[in-house]
Every structure is written in C-alpha cells, then in structure tokens.
Amino acid sequence: MKLGYTIIYVPSVADSLAFFTRAFGLEQRFLHESGTYGELNTGETTLSFAAHELGDVNFPGGHVRASDSAQPLGMEIALVTDDVPAAHARAIEQGATELAAPSAKPWGQVVSYVRAPDGTLVELCTPITA
Numbered sequence: 001m002k003l004g005y006t007i008i009y010v011p012s013v014a015d016s017l018a019f020f021t022r023a024f025g026l027e028q029r030f031l032h033e034s035g036t037y038g039e040l041n042t043g044e045t046t047l048s049f050a051a052h053e054l055g056d057v058n059f060p061g062g063h064v065r066a067s068d069s070a071q072p073l074g075m076e077i078a079l080v081t082d083d084v085p086a087a088h089a090r091a092i093e094q095g096a097t098e099l100a101a102p103s104a105k106p107w108g109q110v111v112s113y114v115r116a117p118d119g120t121l122v123e124l125c126t127p128i129t130a
Contacts, residue, residue: 005039005046006077009055010118011067013038016049019117023094024079024087047077049118066119072099076113076121084110087124096122 010016013031017038020026026047031038036051055063066073081087084102092098096114099121104110111125 003045005048007048007050008077008118008120009052009063009065010049010120011052011065012118013049013051016116016118016120019094019096020047023091023096023116066121069119072115072119072121076123078123078125080125080127082126084112084124084126088112088114091116091122091124 008016013035017028017031017040020040021028026040026042029039029041029046036054038049040047052063052065052067055065064073079087088098088102091114095117099113099115100111102110102112102124108129109126111123114122114124116122
C-alpha cells in the first residue's frame with residue numbers, strides 16, 4: 001500500500017490550482033474540462049482538488065467545507081522547502097492567511113502555518129534532518 005494522492009474539496013478548483021501555483025510554485029498537471037477536478041505536480045504523491053459538488057455526490061450525508069469553517073480543519077498538507085520565511089511571505093502576498101509565523105522547532109525544523117483562500121491548512125517546513 002502507498003499513498004497515491006490527496007484530494008481537497010474546494011469551492012473553485014481552478015482558483016485553488018492558481019493559488020497553489022502562484023504561492024508555492026507547484027505546476028498544474030491537470031484540470032478536467034468540467035472544472036470540478038484538478039491536480040498539481042508535487043512529486044510522487046499528487047495533490048488534487050475537487051469541487052464541493054463532487055463531495056456532495058460522493059458523500060450523501062454531507063462533508064465539512066474547510067472554506068466555510070471559522071477554524072482550520074484538524075488536518076494539513078505540508079510543503080517542504082529550504083526557505084520557510086520566503087515561502088511564507090510569498091503565500092501571504094498571494095492571499096493566504098498567516099496562522100503561525102516561521103519559527104525554529106526544538107527538533108531542528110523551521111515551520112510556519114498559513115491557510116489558503118480555500119480554507120486548506122498548509123504547513124511550510126524545512127526538511128527533517130536525522
């Protein structure tokens with residue numbers, strides 16, 4: 001078993017793809033002609049976005065929309081970079097909300113948290129060194 005992809009349900013797939021491209025330099029790999037599903041190149045595991053209306057079809061009982069939640073959901077995506085302060089600043093310039101400024105952690109990582117305009121919680125961090 002291996003993790004194949006992560007799907008984040010969002011109000012606008014095209015807007016989320018554009019934000020993640022501008023803010024983090026991730027390349028768009030695919031956007032379905034319907035506009036309800038898209039993917040970014042992120043390495044071996046794909047980061048995908050699907051429209052809330054697909055979530056409504058997939059989950060008849062409904063789902064929690066991160067975009068409508070006052071607080072971030074209890075899950076995040078982590079993007080690894082050598083320059084967290086620069087990535088953090090760029091994300092905010094592109095419309096993210098700062099949740100925690102870059103700080104050095106006791107285990108040696110520099111970590112920050114932002115919330116994307118679509119509600120996604122994003123950790124920006126340096127690689128973990130053993």
